[in-house]
Amino acid sequence: MTVNCSPQLWIYDTTLRDGTQREGLSVSIEDKLRIARRLDQLGIPFIEGGWPGANPKDVQFFWQLQEEPLKQAEVVAFCSTRRPNTNVASEPILQAILAASTRWVTIFGKSWDLHVTEGLKTTLTENLAMIRDTIEYLRAQGRRVIYDAEHWFDGYKRNRDYALQTLETAIAAGAEWLVFCDTNGGTLPHEITQIITEIVKVLPSDTKLGIHTHNDSDTAVANALAAVMTGVRMVQGTINGYGERCGNANLCSLIPNLQLKLGFKCIEENQLSQLTETSRFVSEVVNLAPDEHAPFVGRSAFAHKGGIHVSAVERNPLTYEHIQPEQIGNRRRIVISEQSGVSNVQAKARSFGIELNKHDPTTRKILERLKDLESDGYQFEAAEASFELLMRQALGSRQQFFEIRGFQVHCDLGQGETNTSALATVKVAVNGKDILEAAEGNGPVAALDAALRKALVNFYPHIAAFELTDYKVRILNGHTGTAAKTRVMVESGSGHQRWTTVGVSTNILEASYQAVVEGLEYGLLLHSQAEAAVIGNW
Incomplete structure (x- = not known):
């Protein structure tokens, strides 16, 4: 009997909340339910469904899932701490959270003193009370709490002692996870490593830590990986990196990097092979064109165009591929263009179930015809159907339907x-x-x-x-x-x-x-x- 000793990571998907804040992205209740069920099928442990009470759509979403629960994922409701100088028990936003009937709730609070004094227009002491009161109230109502420390890294850089107080308050109030949020997306990987290393030394040894990164500096995935290597065990992100401004950490890159390269257990292997399909499914549902050049799941992620590359990949895919595309449900593609050689044509023909002899004059004829057409403006890299028809024409096997x-x-x-x-x-x-x-x-x-x-x-x-x-x-x-x-x-x-x-x-x-x-x-x-x-x- 084989025992899997890979360390466990907890993937937390926020596509349905943070992801939908992307400009130009809008989803219906039905869309959210379809995405949630697909993420559940993928094996995501935590799925953040939205902010019940903030809009009627999210309220109905949680009601629907009460009627037809997911099979394995924990659905998480999200909201802020109570407002300044209010009674936590009478807060409408928290009543809506309780009505959502989720076992887990994610609460975000202010870590940066600038946001407390300028954004909330309150005192640093009152902000700590807001964090404490909100978490204690939810715990008293039987909820388990994930605390998102908003603007954590910016707050830590500018007022270390106060930022630490917010975490200590959340722990004392009963939060089970502390999540460091790079809300403005301006932190770099070496800073992530340095700051989390410092924090781990002063927090209780059994504190469970998470990371939530944004991509404004194009380092969201790298920042999340750095956090995991420093001891974090919950990783928050979105499918395809959707999110406000420049987006969130892309789970379609994080999951394979964490599981295939760093040896962490995120989801089952058979679920990992559904990753590409899930990425494209979500793209279709939110009505955004898939990023064809996205790492891992993009249509071009394992596409080979140069003749030398193709020839080498045909002999051994390791020569130009960092993983096997089938591991994440993608596939190898041989691209046909004016840069193609005979090996490209042979490999592409093979993908259509056609074997071409390298020395057959027809093979050279196809290549020459391809290059002539591309010089006239045709492009067959994306139009593979037209290329197959062209090839069958040259071989005399093109069926004439009409x-x-x-x-x-x-x-x-x-x-x-x-x-x-x-x-x-x-x-x-x-x-x-x-x-x-x-x-x-x-x-x-x-x-x-x-x-x-x-x-x-x-x-x-x-x-x-x-x-x-x-x-x-x-x-x-x-x-x-x-x-x-x-x-x-x-x-x-x-x-x-x-x-x-x-x-x-x-x-x-x-x-x-x-x-x-x-x-x-x-x-x-x-x-x-x-x-x-x-x-x-x-």
């Missing part, structure tokens, strides 16, 4: 009107039969897409499940003005699968047409492959 005979698009903008209507007419041949269809849309690309689907759906019913999920336009040579060459990238999807196609032309409609048509064609290719796999398994 053929476009021609199309027309008419746009109409009435005088004084702000809405443009568009009408597209397409002529398509399927199995030798010509089909003429027309459809309207709120723009020319939408109308063209609708007309194509209308023409094809009777032959390929599953095309109704395809959706255009993203549409990007890039001007390639702006100095030519309205005659500039345009590159259009179209992302399409069907359930959990997504693929991207590209089109280039001096005519934006033609470029869009190329990308939209290839998007439909590739979706049909995936469907036919899936059907063939099912038949093959019978």
Whole structure:
């Protein structure tokens, strides 16, 4: 029997509270519940749900979780200490906290004397009483308390003795965790190490410590790692580093660094392999594009572009990868571009289930065609679906599901009107039969897409499940003005699968047409492959 002796760390997720303070990020109650359940599935021990009483949304969120509790995570309610010169038992914010019915409550209090005198407009003594009264009251009500020492590092630098008094007060009142907060995000890793080392020496040896860092100096993850190496055992952060201003410590980087590199136990191994999927899930729910270049979980985190890199990775991935991407649920990608060599083309073909011989003239032909197209403005790094179609064309294995005979698009903008209507007419041949269809849309690309689907759906019913999920336009040579060459990238999807196609032309409609048509064609290719796999398994 094997015993896991890795030291335990407690991950505390504050995506649903601190993360939602990011500019431009907004979530519904349903969104918060979906994220909470996904974090629970990931194995996060503490999930901060919000500040009940601060807004109706958070109140309802906690009510919902009372009806349908999470499976393993502790949901934590968050709020401040009582206000200056008030009776703690009559504080409305604390009554809302109790109504949330969570076992754990996180209370934040002022560590920095500047905030006490200038922000709260009260005395240093009253601030200590606020911390003491609030924690004692919650403990008397049966709650377990995490104390967030707000602006801890700034306060310690400017008035060490008073900052220490706030911690001592919180401990005496019954707080089980003390969390050092770098609220302004201005502290650097060496300062984190120095200050926590000093504090550990004067606090009781059994004091449980945590860290909460912000990314204003781009050191939030490094600061949290420094704190852990100095003895901290609770790490607070958010998925994808979401948060106010520049964000919070990114749990998608912290968890693998702590578990895979420093040997701490954060979550189970099978849960760690869900990290990339969780990152992208949260991105989708909050309606923010994933950071493709994010460490660990980004789509490009294990992407290899240079020919020498690709050749080496093919022999041994350790040559250019610091961990195995599968450990955190990501995957290796071979990027195709004008910098590619034969090894790139071979590796990319292999990812599509196609074996290419290095000495086959077709392999060189594909590479030369790739470079010619990229010199014309095409880009296949992101448009991998278009590259697979290009490759199958060169190999003579590109299946022709339909053929476009021609199309027309008419746009109409009435005088004084702000809405443009568009009408597209397409002529398509399927199995030798010509089909003429027309459809309207709120723009020319939408109308063209609708007309194509209308023409094809009777032959390929599953095309109704395809959706255009993203549409990007890039001007390639702006100095030519309205005659500039345009590159259009179209992302399409069907359930959990997504693929991207590209089109280039001096005519934006033609470029869009190329990308939209290839998007439909590739979706049909995936469907036919899936059907063939099912038949093959019978």
